Amino acid sequence: MFARILARRIGAMAAAAVLLLWPPSAAAQDARRPQQAAQDFPRGQIIDTVTCADDQTQSYALYLPSDYTPDRPWNLLLAFHPGARGRVFAEKYQAAAERFGYIVAASNNSRNGSWDVTTAAVRAMSRDVGRRFAVDAQRVYLTGHSGGARVAMEVALGPNDIAGVIASSAGFPDAEPRSSVRFPVFATAGTDDFNYLEMRRLDAKLTSPHYLAVFDGGHTLPPDAVAVEALEWLELQAIRSGRRAGDRRLIDALFASRLQRIEQAPDGIARLRLLQASVADFKGLHDVSAMQSRAEALAKDAAVKDAFARDRAALDAESRLRREALDAEARLRDPDARAASLARLRGMLESWSRAASAAEPSPERSQARRLLGAIAAGASERVTDEEYLRLIRQYRRPG
Secondary structure: OHHHHHHHHHOOOOOOOOOOOOOOOHHHHHHHHHHHHHOOOOOOOEEEEEEOOOOOOOEEEEEOOOOOOOOOOEEEEEEEOOEOOHHHHHHHHHHHHHHHOEEEEEEOOOEOOOHHHHHHHHHHHHHHHHHHOOEEEEEEEEEEEOHHHHHHHHHHHOOOOOOEEEEEOOOOOOOOOOOOOOOOEEEEEEOOOOOHHHHHHHHHHOOOOEEEEEEOOOOOOOOHHHHHHHHHHHHHHHHHHOOOOOOHHHHHHHHHHHHHHHHOOOOHHHHHHHHHHHHHHHEOOEOOHHHHHHHHHHHOOHHHHHHHHHHHHHHHHHHHHHHHHHHHHHHOOOOOOHHHHHHHHHHHHHHHHHHHOOOOOOHHHHHHHHHHHHHHOOHHHHOOOHHHHHHHHHHOOOO
């Protein structure tokens, strides 16, 4: 049900693959060099609006590293916000982009809604960035939040050589996980995010290189520290794939940072997941034998096994409750079943609202917040029952 709603909201994406229109040919680059040389974009600061030369209706926010020079190719991160707020992404990845040498270009036009609008934004921005700046065609990355993450994934699934995707608070265009993709995926989700369940499913099924970073929060972009972690991870994947030359100092530094995070893990589940991810990330680049031994031992620990079982049961229960709520919504259209269905939905919303308002953090509070968010998201597109929609507005959490 949710997948069908998402598919309708985004549009017929699978039938309209977007080709990134760059880099331009060598002859075209030569012809444009005088014009590009006249462009004096400031380095080391965010530019809110760069208007696309070929389409004055399209623009993007831009960040150029402080040492940017057109004399060599640079990594590129193209970003898509569900509300066309390009600067938000430029701010989020500014520190990491400066550290690792990324140009950040974030569309001011792409937004949730018409896929035609998004297609035009992707093509115009990618063409303009490719013409203005020195971009490494082997180091092009995509990111997005919520519906923007689905845009990034859809573009990456198309006929493009994408080096990696940072998917925040949403995954594939149809919300259905894949077992393998051509590009590495760094996924993020907040503990209270209504798409948390989807991101956990993505993490569980995907076998090609991927990483899921979970943070305390809701349906938002990740904290700044996680944004830095995302580009660190993508740099590591670039070394693994040969898109970037080996860098022993960087590998050792990232390995040491990962060890520190493992030791700071709040519980056995988090520690085991970090150990397993670290073995996959650093195998062949660093000695991971000690990590692998720790992971194997921890996986056999009875307390950790019990914790994993409880976690799986909680996710199964959350999925079941979402289905039950959607089934009750569907029965609102039946005059004979409406009263009972509305009462059932009111009871669910009241219960979740009480749990979501608890003062102390807990798995139960997070689950209730996710359920409330999931039911509120797109409710007006699923149902027309005004009394039920008023109940959702009454019980949904602010923001």
